[in-house]
Amino acid sequence: MEIAQDTVARLADGWRLDDVRLVGRGLEFTVYRARDVEGRAVVLRLAPRRFDSNANDPDVDTRALLVQEYEITRHLAGLGLPVAEPLHLHLADRPDVPDVLVARYVDDDGSPLDNGDLGRLLARLHGLPAPRLAPVATEARGCAEVIQARLERRWREVGRLVPDWPAPPDRAVLAGHLAGLTGRGLVHLDVRSANLRRRRGRVQALLDWSNALVADPVVEFARLTEYARYAENELDVEALRAGYATVREAPPQDATAMLACRLDTAVMLALVFLSEAPDPERGPPAAAHARELAERLTGRPGGPA
Incomplete structure (x- = not known):
């Protein structure tokens, strides 16, 4: 429509x-x-x-x-x-x-993104007090519960589109990985070139807050890591982390929850490329990548659903 x-x-x-x-x-x-x-x-x-x-x-x-x-x-x-x-x-x-x-309207000069500047901006964002609202994506639940519930639901949706899709990661294992997440400040969760207006590489506006959560910065960095796999997003996670660290400490790359939150994003992207914006070149590899992350999370190959 x-x-x-x-x-x-x-x-x-x-x-x-x-x-x-x-x-x-x-x-x-x-x-x-x-x-x-x-x-x-x-x-x-x-x-x-x-x-x-x-x-x-x-x-x-x-x-x-x-x-x-x-x-x-x-x-x-x-x-x-x-x-x-x-x-x-x-x-x-x-x-x-x-x-x-x-x-x-915020103008954009089309210049390449300065990831260090973006990192500093996200560090500022994560350190600010969150607005007094319950983000739509929370559905009145805590951050870990939101991620677990949507990951399990989206995993089933991928299974409708991919033959021989395995069973989802064990619920207790997934919950254990997510248990350390805390709701600290606002995270954007759709940081990519299309949502950034810039001048001479520096961000002038961060757009589109539909995916926002009140959550641990680990959730943001996990999503950035997965988005960086696609060149059009213009993300360099190492440069971004370096910029972030000049303002506040970046979450460790080996944080317990990082892999589970990366899986959350990977499953979402698999559905984007398989269903919402079908792409035969990206859909199957995106699903295979999500499956590989799930195997790393559980420490075992996935069996049939």
């Missing part, structure tokens, strides 16, 4: 916006750039559907995600962290009108 152009035009007229241009379309949101009555460049983040579903997340409330984006970015902007500052959140009262978040 796409947003009708006449709907976008009506919204633009009502808010006195001009030069409205489509700049991005994802699973849940469509993004437009426009100029407001004061001449400022702004972005409109629109939800074509109130509720959505995909292989990784079967029950997506897009309104809840927009509210979360507004609250988190307002909180972080007030603390001086570079984000797309929110200007207005419009929650529609009719089903034919989409919910919309309007934020300041």
Whole structure:
């Protein structure tokens, strides 16, 4: 389902916006750039559907995600962290009108990412007080419970798509690896080039907080490690860790929970490439990599499901 152009035009007229241009379309949101009555460049983040579903997340409330984006970015902007500052959140009262978040547009010069600078930014983020909200992804549970539950559910979804998929990692073993995680500060969990606006390599805004959790930095670094396997994400984990360490101590690479959290990301990416954005070149290797991480986690080859 796409947003009708006449709907976008009506919204633009009502808010006195001009030069409205489509700049991005994802699973849940469509993004437009426009100029407001004061001449400022702004972005409109629109939800074509109130509720959505995909292989990784079967029950997506897009309104809840927009509210979360507004609250988190307002909180972080007030603390001086570079984000797309929110200007207005419009929650529609009719089903034919989409919910919309309007934020300041942050320009990007296309320069290569400075991973040391990104590391320093993430260290700042992890040291800030978290906003007073329960992130959508928590589903009112603790960090370790969230990761275990979604990993087990997503593992089963991969099994629907991959022949001879093994049984999931033993629940007690997985819980043991995750037991040391604590909810300390905000983690972004979708840090990659597409969500970073930069100038001369330095990050000007960290975008898209849909995946955020209040969690241990180990969870962030595990995801960065898996994202770094794909060149388009422009991530150099060693350079990133070095930058991070100039601000605060980075979590150890051999932290007990690191492997389990990497598996959480690997299974998610396998579903992306097998189902959400099917890629025959990446899907099977991504599933094989997730299987290999699970075998390392349990210390034994996986048997058939």
